[in-house]
Amino acid sequence: MQLKIALLGGDGIGPEVLAQSVKCLKAIEETFNHRFELVEAPFGAIAISGSGKPLPNKTLELCKASDAILLGAIGSLEYDNNPEAKVRPEQGLLRIRKELGLFASIRPIKMFPAFLGNSPLKRNIVENTDMVIFRELTGGIYFGQKTLSEDGTTASDLCTYSEGEISRITHLAFKSAKKRRKKLTLVDKANVLETSRLWRKTVTEISKSYPDVEFECLFIDNAAVQMMLNPRQFDVVLTDNMFGDILSDQGSVILGSVGLLPSASAGIDNAMFEPFHGSYPQAKGKNIANPVASILSTAMLLQHFNLNEEANAIVAAVHKSFVKKVVTADVLGSSKYGTDYVGDFISENIV
């Protein structure tokens, strides 16, 4: 197979972890005889310093012309400490999602037995956790009209959803549930929000076409509780943009090691793959960042193109690195291995 993949290293540790994914892509190319055209482009804070824009037009064009995007991470302390900045790295992320129509964020949260002890939650609670969160990514309060009164004393954000926006991600989520443990949980606040009631009505209707999938609804406040009390009850979780932002970050903590979690943002014609974690600027250039989240995101990319054997080869190599304890310090407390070494080990073990 031939694929054109845009590489957006971004900020902080982004380029370093992405470099390890590139090693894996090259190993896959060789082992499985594919051709990946890999093209780098600036994105995030680093792009702001270059062109004044977090998502330069050229980068956007490249992304549109590519089959998929691999993103490192974005964000820098300069902006985190200055919430009033008018141009911000996050805007690039929101814009790329919108421009490419990446309406479904897919975040698998699967416990790795090797690191069970890292969870802040008790072992008996988190053991065997295996869920995937489907978060709507291009609608809701993130993209609705925003207003600030002229005197600056009143502000508003509009949350809107249409049946179409809800149903396209709902079908993706049900299809995923069918292939998994056949349970789908819709998280909303239908006792308060009109948009949630539309979600509930639409998803309930669609659930009838998936009779083999168990369907339930939870209010977001209760879901935040259940995520801590009994994460194993979840298989596929479906929710809107804002609730999904909160719930998926909360869910990621179950594993105790955010450096292990991949994610995908999928649309009709394009898809972007990136680690769950942020740009961790404090670690930049120190060769200590965990490359596994980025590498597993690369496996998700391959899966997206039905290259399942290839994806499994990456996952198997990652597991080997766990077994051999060739991992970075964040997951073990201490370690003699750096980002580069772990990336080499994993890519060399792709067979």
Added chain:
Amino acid sequence: MQLKIALLGGDGIGPEVLAQSVKCLKAIEETFNHRFELVEAPFGAIAISGSGKPLPNKTLELCKASDAILLGAIGSLEYDNNPEAKVRPEQGLLRIRKELGLFASIRPIKMFPAFLGNSPLKRNIVENTDMVIFRELTGGIYFGQKTLSEDGTTASDLCTYSEGEISRITHLAFKSAKKRRKKLTLVDKANVLETSRLWRKTVTEISKSYPDVEFECLFIDNAAVQMMLNPRQFDVVLTDNMFGDILSDQGSVILGSVGLLPSASAGIDNAMFEPFHGSYPQAKGKNIANPVASILSTAMLLQHFNLNEEANAIVAAVHKSFVKKVVTADVLGSSKYGTDYVGDFISENIV
């Protein structure tokens, strides 16, 4: 002191736990020589079956004419299982908040050493947790305009905030922080929402009048993570209506026993006190519900009127019940003591 207190037992276990609070109020009356006029009124699902309304006008009138309200709990399975019901118990709760101007929900989350083991989080993480969440309660997306298009395919919810709505609760929160560990964390999503930016601007401005209080801001997704990784870092947490709903429920799980947590909803002329927990209809009439959350809510009521010695007498009696293990089964796994017995024990130990 003379106080008129409205008693809204509500649904499920509400009336049972409230009855234990009444015992405590009577003990306080006697021991400290106060006069509490206690008046019961229907509210919640039970009021719907009586009058068709979750908050009958007579109940609202009584609440307005009272100095404070003690609420048991509302909600019944009949409505939980039917999100399409047009009249719902929750509407009564939202309406009472709005009509009485109860703009600040105050939820203390304090670890009881006796029940440290009950937390789903590891002991070293939750030990000594002691925070209070200030949630704005009468604004934001809960009360903004809601629309549903005529053909039912598009819905919207408007989130609005004004400087005035933000500043009144902010001052309450800073005053509380001053008396506590002198730290205030604002939780918002200022990298995406206009209303959050107004919160951040307003609260940052007000923080300058409280120079002895350390002030920081966190994005809601990160706050949901930090709540699990390191709850001890929080002292006073301030946030809007929607984020506060999620974060305070998540926070309540830290203790592992939702049956112990009180809450207050305060306005200018009125205040309502209620357990954190719901109406737990499955336990209704079984004499197994934990009355401590309701009893500690009663202590918060007394504190609200500066009856601090009286409030402390209740808290001390509750602690005595913990030490003597006179508690309900939910916190110990099993117990021979029921709701009534625990209520008797605590009220009789108020000295």
